[in-house]
Amino acid sequence: MGQVCAIETKAITKDNIRPWLAAMLEETKVIAPEESHGDILYEFIDSAEEAFLDHYEVPPWMSIKRFFFPQMDTILKYKKGPAGIIVEPAVSELKRVIFGVRACDHTALTFCDKWYTADGLKDVYYLKRRENSTIINLACNKPGKNCFCVYADSGPFAKTNFDVQLVDFGDEYLVEIGSPKGRAITGGRYAALFKPAPQNAEEKRFELLLESKGQFKTFVDQSTVTDKLKKDEVPDILWENMAKRCQNCGGCSYVCPCCICFNVVDKQISEHEGYRIRTWDNCTFAGYTLMAGGHNPRGKQKDRFMRRYYHKLFYEFDKFGERGCVGCGRCTTTCPGKIDMARIARSILMRGA
Amino acid sequence: MKKVLTTCTYCGCGCNFYLQVRENEVVGVYPSKEHPISQGILCVKGWNVHEFINHPARLKTPLIRKNGELVPDTWEAALKLIEVRLNSIRKESGPDALAFLSSAKCTNEENYLMMKLARAAAGTNNVDHCARLCHASTVAGLALAFGSGAMTNSINEIEDCDVILVTGSNTTEQHPATGNRIIRAVDKGARLIVADPREIPLVKYACLHIRQRPGTDIALFNGMMKVIIDEKLLDEEYIELRTENIEELKKIVDKYSLEYVEKITGVPAADIKKAARLYASSKKASIIYSMGITQHTCGTDNVLTLANLALLTGHVGFPHSGINPLRGQNNVQGACDMGALPTVFSGYQALSSEDVRKKFAKAWGVDKLPDKAGLTVVEMINAAAEGKLKALYIMGENPMLSDPNTEHVEVGLKKLDFLVVQDIFLTETARLADVVLPGTSFAEKDGTFTNTERRIQRVRKSIDPVGESIPDWQIILKIAKLLGYDMHYDNPSKIMEEIASLTPIYGGVHFDRLKLFGLQWPCPNREHPGTQFLHREAFSRGKGKFSPIEHTPPAEEPDQEFPFILTTGRMYFQFHTGTMTRKTSQLHREHPEGYVEINPADAKALGLRGNCQVKVSTRRGAVITRAQVSTIVPEKIVFMSFHFAEAAANRLTNDALDPKSKIPEFKVCAARIEAVR
Incomplete structure (x- = not known):
């Protein structure tokens, strides 16, 4: 930890952030945190003034997942004409910059990349959006109350793969450039907004990182949990008691930046015309595994619930060397049954064999 | 985006x-x-609320029946036809040959306009809506006992209760956010009593599950009250200072000995005693109920009995303790508040009062308003079947699935000379209409909804109306004009200004005040912060009134021919008549078809296997559905949800009415189950 995977470093004063956003808006769409009725949300902004740049509790409510994998996405349209059936895929070509992305969400995105290219398959809808996006990370100097990215090895500062990462130095940000895309939005016509990185940047960054790491309030020892799952050391009664609190809302996977499951349905406009959508799905729904004949291999809530956590913490770790949880803590907020990742990990560690 | x-x-x-x-x-x-x-x-x-809004099946143009078929036509043609037909029916048969069904799905502003349309433009009090089918008995009962028929407390107060009595409410499935507060309360140490024939999900959190026979709630709660009185657990000071009529109550309750109650309800005496002691000996005790209490021929009496129980123990008028009816629809509270009811104007101002009628007549610029009480939902259908009601205007309701005894509903609707349905989808009811008008969903208009805890909240327009649809409030303005009455409002906030000026409990409600937290009525003036809980220091009617209530059996009890009790309700993934949820892929996938829950012992006796087809019949009709063999229901009781047109539970239900509030008895009727081979 501590080493910087940047190809170049610069600095930008805080006063120059809005002009930078304004300049980018002249060329592309920009997504940034916005304040709305007390909530901090990522949204397309029309002007630099709309971006919320003050300190706010991290991470923003709802991840950037939905800009890559929308909740409901039309993937193709079909029409039956005299010449036969015409199928028209609907792939988004929109170019955009996403500003203020936190390390957890950024890590989640690189994790999703693995899924959407796994086993030689390429998900064009996701990958096209990924290709068309430039991401400006904002390192977290002060974690939120439900955050545990530090234990999920995904934050509070992004280590690799970012386009640009900003580190808050007080009056200015250290600007770490990590890719050609990052270079494009910090050089050229934007170059005048930046200045050289300060002399002591590396030490200061290291200090801030240590300081941030010291502030986490939620402790989740994921590797021990993975180990327990691997060895099948979690008693059934624990799963049963947790699963019984599930309210079937689907919220855990909807807010999870690492959840990638979807369902595909066709919507008919007329006898000859229609479109196909994919929508977010959740593995804790009975319908998720229900088979055509009525048999459900995971018919019980406990089985579905247990598999969800085995999948996130063990199977995915086994497959990719990474867990399907980046410690953003959003499920802690959204789970009405209080059986979110942090609490489950805690239960397993406290009671599990 | x-x-x-x-x-x-x-x-x-x-x-x-x-x-x-x-x-x-x-x-x-x-x-x-x-x-x-x-x-x-x-x-x-x-x-998953987004998926139905732009669904391709949305109504995008008006439809007019031509040669028996509904075909798309222009607004102009549809309105012209409505103008001719409504006016000629009114001229020939008088204004009371017309009736209007308002909608608990629509905004306060729209409901207010609908009742204004009926009263000022058409000249009839025949205006009602589905509240008749869910909480008419609450409005009647709590008004009698306390003077105000709404939740006494707020949803967030539940979390800090010591004891919660949930009866006739499957809260986690039907009011998930409220159910969530109950779970939080239990997590914090509250004790939960569930009194429900079915083993609903909340039972997992309960320290006591009482499974009274459907239709025996009065006996159960009278039995609890007798224990409380006998064991001197009552709050004498509270009774003395804040209530009246206690002696009458004591006289009636005295005969409800534990043995007697056990015989009627089937609940073990020890459980009744335990529940009574738990409820009476806690300070912060709340009763939460819903349609399991209200949808009975003794619905109003059920509500009054719960009110008695709360008054006896001094559990009303404080934070965390009270009586909390959970309203089913997003704006059923508001539709009632707005006076879309046949006997009251907005804010429950009585039609029978001449002063009130004069006040509204003056504000609305009409000479006088009709004083004869109008017809309720089921009465409208009956009047239509008898040929007395000639024209019905339905906004956003689907009585063909939601009303009891739907075969009879169909007869009534078909007998009408003219039926207009204004909706967002072509519902089972709209299919019978002469004219269908495309309204808009909540996403396409501005306005307010009032939630179950009296919180008036903003509805904000997010997209333009789909196709040629028009926001419902604007359609009502057009209809009023056709009837020769001009109303004009620039936007819904202007309508709310008029509502505030005429409705004391909404007196301080203005759009500019409705921020993230909304406002809870009563809110009499602009400076008033709203009211978190009701009846602090004094009841709306002055003193809380005990009403002595005797147990009365349901209108229909099982017999040899129909040996089961059929009770109906809802499930988590679907909503009401499925108009929206069945067009939402994820929700529909979870529960795509109807079923009847039957106890394993009964299933065995009838030779039924899980998921097999069964015929459920009552004196009113029969449906074929699938058996879901489950201990959720006790023996001799079966349960169906009413979401599915293919297996419509309401073809079976009884349209017998509670004489006091005219709510039908959805929760109990006698049924027969047969295997389909």
Whole structure:
């Protein structure tokens, strides 16, 4: 930890952030945190003034997942004409910059990349959006109350793969450039907004990182949990008691930046015309595994619930060397049954064999 | 892409969420984290609310019946036809040959306009809505006991209760945000009593599950009251200072000995005693109920009995303790508040009062308003079947699935000379209409909904109306004009200004005050912060009134021919007549078809296997559905939900009415189950 995977470093004063956003808006769409009725949300902004740049509790409510994998996405349209059936895929070509992305969400995105290219398959809808996006990370100097990215090895500062990462130095940000895309939005016509990185940047960054790491309030020892799952050391009664609190809302996977499951349905406009959508799905729904004949291999809530956590913490770790949880803590907020990742990990560690 | 904060259109909890909009289509949704009810949480219906809004089946043009078929036509043609037909019927048969069904799905402003349309433009009090079918008995009962028929407390108070008595409410499935507060309370150490024949999910959290026979609630609660009186657990000081008529209650309750109650309800005496002691000996004790209490021929009496229980123990008029009817629809509270009812104007101002009629007549610029009480929902259908009611105007309701004894509903609707249905989809009811008008969903208009805890909240427009549809409030203005009465409002906030000026409990409600937290009525003036809980220091009617109530059996009891009790309700993934949820892929996938829950012992006796086809019949009709063999229901009781047109539970239900509130007895009727081979 501590080493910087940047190809170049610069600095930008805080006063120059809005002009930078304004300049980018002249060329592309920009997504940034916005304040709305007390909530901090990522949204397309029309002007630099709309971006919320003050300190706010991290991470923003709802991840950037939905800009890559929308909740409901039309993937193709079909029409039956005299010449036969015409199928028209609907792939988004929109170019955009996403500003203020936190390390957890950024890590989640690189994790999703693995899924959407796994086993030689390429998900064009996701990958096209990924290709068309430039991401400006904002390192977290002060974690939120439900955050545990530090234990999920995904934050509070992004280590690799970012386009640009900003580190808050007080009056200015250290600007770490990590890719050609990052270079494009910090050089050229934007170059005048930046200045050289300060002399002591590396030490200061290291200090801030240590300081941030010291502030986490939620402790989740994921590797021990993975180990327990691997060895099948979690008693059934624990799963049963947790699963019984599930309210079937689907919220855990909807807010999870690492959840990638979807369902595909066709919507008919007329006898000859229609479109196909994919929508977010959740593995804790009975319908998720229900088979055509009525048999459900995971018919019980406990089985579905247990598999969800085995999948996130063990199977995915086994497959990719990474867990399907980046410690953003959003499920802690959204789970009405209080059986979110942090609490489950805690239960397993406290009671599990 | 943009996001718009608005209020959910499903149940009465009133969660707020952001609709995500792209190119005039709603493509996603997520909860508000700061909102007092949502707090970053939604139920599965809320999380999937976006999918039906732009569904291809949305009505996009008016439809007119031509040669027996509904065909698309212009607004001009549809309105012309309505103008001719409504006016000629009114001229020939008088204004009371017309009736209007308002909608608990629509905004306060629209409901207010609908009752104004009926009263000022058409000249009839024949205006009602589905509240008749869910909480008419609450409005009647609590008004009698306390002077105000609404939840006494707020949803967030539940979390800090010591004892919660949930009866006739499957809270976690039907009011998930409220159910969530009950779970939080239990987590904090509260004790939960569930009194429900079915083993609903909340039972997992309960320290006591009472399974009274359907239709025996009065006996059960009278039995609890007798224990409380005998063991001197009553709050004498409270009774002395804040209530009246206690002696009458004591006289009646005295005969409800534990043995007698056990015989009627089937509940072990020890459990009744335990429940009584638990409820009476806690300070912060709340009763939460819903349609399991209200939908009976003794619905009003059930509500009065719960009121008696709460008064006896001094459990009304404080934070965390009270009586909390959970309203089913997003705006059923508001539709009642707005006076879309045949006997009251907005704010429950009585039609029978000449002063009130004069006040409204003056404000609305008419000479006088009709003084004869109008027809209720089921009475309208009966009047139509008898040929007395000639024209019916339905906004956003689907009586062909939601009303009891739907075969009879169909007869009534078909007998009408003229039926207009204004809706967003071609519902089972709209299929019978002469004219169908395309209204808009909650995402396409501005206005307010009032949630179950009396919280008036903003509904914000996120997209333009789909196709040629028009926001419902604007349609009502057009209809009023056709009837020769001009109303004009620039926008819904102007309508609310008029409501505030005429409705004391909404006196301080103005759109500019409705921020994230809304306002809870009563809110009499602009400076008033709203009211978190009711009856502090004094009841709305002065003193809380005990009403002595005797147990009365349901209108129909099982016999040899129909040996089962059929009770009906709802399930988590679907909502009401499925108009929206069945067009939402994820929700529909979870529960695509109807079923009847039957106890394993009964299933065995009848030779039924899980998922096999069965015929459920009652004196009114029969449906074929699938058996779900489950211990959720006790022996001799079967349960069906009413969401599915293919196996419509309401073809079976009894349209017998509670004489006091005219609510039908959805919860009990006698049925027969047969295997289909």
